Amino acid sequence: MNSGGSSGCERSRRFDVLVAGAGPAGCAAALPLVRAGASVVLVSPRTSPDWRVGESLAPTARPLLERLGVLNGLTGDGHAPCYGNQAAWGQDALTAADHGLGPYGEGWHLDRTRFDAALVEATLAGGALWHAGHVRDARRHRSRWQIATGEGDVLEAGHLVDATGRAARLARRVGAGRTRSDRLIAVAALLGPPKQAACPDRTSLVQATRWGWWYTASLPGGERVLMAMTDADLLAGVRLLDRDVWWAQAQRAGHIRERIAGREQPSRRLRVFAAGSACATPAAGRGWVAVGDAATATDPLAARGIVTALATGLVGARAILAAEGGDTDAMAAYARRMTAVHAEYLETRAAQYRREQRWDTPFWDRRH
Structure with missing residues (x-):
């Protein structure tokens, strides 16, 4: 796995993997890929909101952050x-x-701004490249993808990772559906x-x-x-x-x-x-995977958004490496796993909402 890209995005337009989105899910996918020797480019705008909701990180993130090699940096980076x-x-x-x-x-x-920036810094330090912009279109040409950005550039990659959040822009662009529960x-x-x-x-x-x-x-x-x-x-x-x-x-x-x-x-x-619940159907296909909210978006009540982003990023990267190694079922297996994960989450979510029975109002009637 190495089609170029190590010398900078301005001089190369060919990559093994293009990751659309540079949040926790995108970085969690990119880091293990570059460590495995893949050329990876993150495509994301350089500007970001002045603050982002999604500030609570559950303890279950610890082993994921350790696997990514960023846990020690987190503990001393001003978080509470x-x-x-x-x-x-x-x-x-x-x-x-x-x-x-x-x-x-x-x-x-x-x-959250500092947390996301630290993940991006670690990913770029690991060898990934950055392309400022957003994916406008992606088309399959033989065994590779041709990706057009909103800024007029054309990139090429063997695999795509959709880490664009709830919008799931890339997954929908390549034919996936989006199933919403609320x-x-x-x-x-x-x-x-x-x-x-x-x-x-x-x-x-x-x-x-x-x-x-x-x-x-x-x-x-x-x-x-x-x-x-x-x-x-x-x-x-x-x-x-x-x-x-x-x-x-x-x-x-x-x-x-x-x-x-x-x-x-x-x-x-x-x-x-x-903030509703939704999932990609499917969450992967030939040459692409969706991770984070693009794959399975959850209710904030579940308090698992960042943990799910990190976990699906890691598992998505593993699926790409398996597919590149000759596993013809790797992408379909990942899609089945995401379907099962989302179904388990919906059962847990329904049980959480059923615990609140004090009101007979439209919001609660829909959840009982």
């Missing part, structure tokens, strides 16, 4: 510990799940530090409401993420896109109100993004 999760779910009182009782110890509240929407904001210094809590919090649920967690710099979750068709009725109404609703949720006490209402526009 997360000791567990609390929830007012199915009852008014809080219940807690303590990470310290598990086999991997505490998790993290991430500086239309969950998140309405989120970043709250500034409290007016008076206080010892930060180091647990995440979920609180159910009549129209959905709230989530909040502290961040390493003293800020706090706050998200309201409901279905897309219910947004207008609850008026969650109105910043004043969104803030008033947060104040009505007692445990959430306690966590955000002393912080001011966000001044910036609320961020709205899809």
